[in-house]
Amino acid sequence: MRNRNATAYRFLTPYLLIFAVFWVWPIISSFLISFQATRTVPWRFAPAFNWGRLIGDPAFFNALKNTLLILVIQVPVMITLAMVMAVLLNSPLLKARGLFRFAFFAPVVVGEVAYSAVFRLMFNLNFGIINKLLNSVGLPSVDWFSNVTPAMALIMIAVTWRWAGYNAIILLAGMQSIPEDVYEAATLDRVSKLKQFFFITLPLLKPVVVFCLVLSIIGTMQLFTEPFLITERGGPGGGTETLGLLLYRQGFRSLNFGYASAVAYTMAGLAIAITLVQLWLTREKQ
């Protein structure tokens, strides 16, 4: 048996080497870099330099606030919307189900730059279709890019548009794994469709919902594309700057790798902490 294991590991060695060099080492390396002052030559070990700055940096707290705000508002809205879409997709009355599934999933495969450009056009102050629609029902135009609140709303709308269908497909797969005869038994028990959803579908879908929430939390903590491309690098005036954007700005604009690494580890730590709290809150109570 030991011999067979050795053979297996010999076959695995090329992969393990690549894995160690390009995955494990960067993780360790960036953690070590976060304890170094990287704007001096040579870099020097200064544990409090980056982490100390983090605690007192208004830009960090602004980015953290924006990220958490998006997390708290956008994620629940998106998961609720995804659930509604999944229920509709699961309906036996729906015709052309395959087409709808594809349509809902399509935003994920659309290029990020292309979709951001389209969103910028759609929400343009002067000729965007969204403002035209608002005007057509008697509402004034909204300057989505110059004011913080509409800009944040725009980010949330864009992220929701992009990921709701993806989550709906995951939820749909979960729904379809619930045996049909459980619903038939409930129908014979005179339980209405609405109650079946709340008392059977939702509890049985809980692990899948938790999975979607965890994915969404991790995704939102890393949010970068939309504030970078749609609201032009976290504009207006840092109003939509997220932790991901701050990391990018520090690491690749200011070349302050130590501080960027500290931000990255904070993001990862927060994602893990929020996920753990959420898993604890939704744990199976036996």
Next chain:
Amino acid sequence: MATVTLNNVVKRFGAFEVVHGANIDVKDGEFVVFVGPSGCGKSTLLRMIAGLEDISGGEIAIGGKVVNDVEPADRGIAMVFQSYALYPHMTVEQNLSFGLRMTGNPKADTERRVKRAAGILRISELMDRRPRKLSGGQRQRVAIGRAIVREPQVFLFDEPLSNLDAELRVQMRIEIARLHKELGVTMIYVTHDQTEAMTLADRIVVLNAGNIEQIGAPLDLYDDPANRFVAGFVGSPKMNFMAAKVVATEKDVAVVELLNHSGARLRKSLSGAPPAVGADVVLGVRPEHFGEAGEGDCDIPVRADVAEHLGSVSYVYANAGPEELIIEREASRQRASGDHLVVSIKAGRSLLFDTSGARIR
């Protein structure tokens, strides 16, 4: 309690007809078993009675009231599913009471019904457990309990024992029979297992490819099957069928020659006119109806291939030409494989069928 009447019931899935005009009258308090091979339409028929499948044609009445357009919950039925269909996230108590709680049944009445069902099924000590912590037999009890709390007029069982092991199946079979006796309600039970059908039913409905082949009491089907399908389906091990030809006829008598058994001939008395001389027929003999050499009306030599010794009896799987025969023997007369033996057929314990499978009486 209620009668269940199926009047020319048809089921189509698209253009494909799976039930072709079923007529069944289930009496009040009767235990009727639908039996047949997989895909014969028995579960579809049951689901139509439950209202889980639409009826493509004909009428279904429960308690004298046509229920074609009545919602499943309003038909006064309860159903036990093959997979149990328990709510996995609820405890046994919640599983039993769920339907009643959701429909606003008074709490005291719900508790009374749940307690009664738990008492009947001896699951009181399992009330706080979730289904995954229960054995197959216990889950089945909970599924039956969920049906009992509804206090239905008719119980429907859809292959409820097929997921259980052999020993538990026998035990649950007895429990269901006891339950029927205790509750006295109408029960319709679907199974592909003819032993379950024989042991549980007041009457059996034998289905094949969407047609009702025969309806009758278990022993009537065993003794007097209407056709070759029923003869072969009812009884275990199944009836032997031997190719034969009518070589002579007299009034009410056909003399048949067994084609694969060295020209052995048997005089078979009939109540009707015999088939024409030269007609191909099939002779059916149950394994337990073969006699020792010379005991019957015609002897046939066979070679034992395999012998299964079950203690009280043995089953000899014998080859005679292209036909394999199953012969029941008392255990003291065990045979080893390769033995040659001679068995006899009694004309009175054999059945004659034409080539289409219809019985020649």
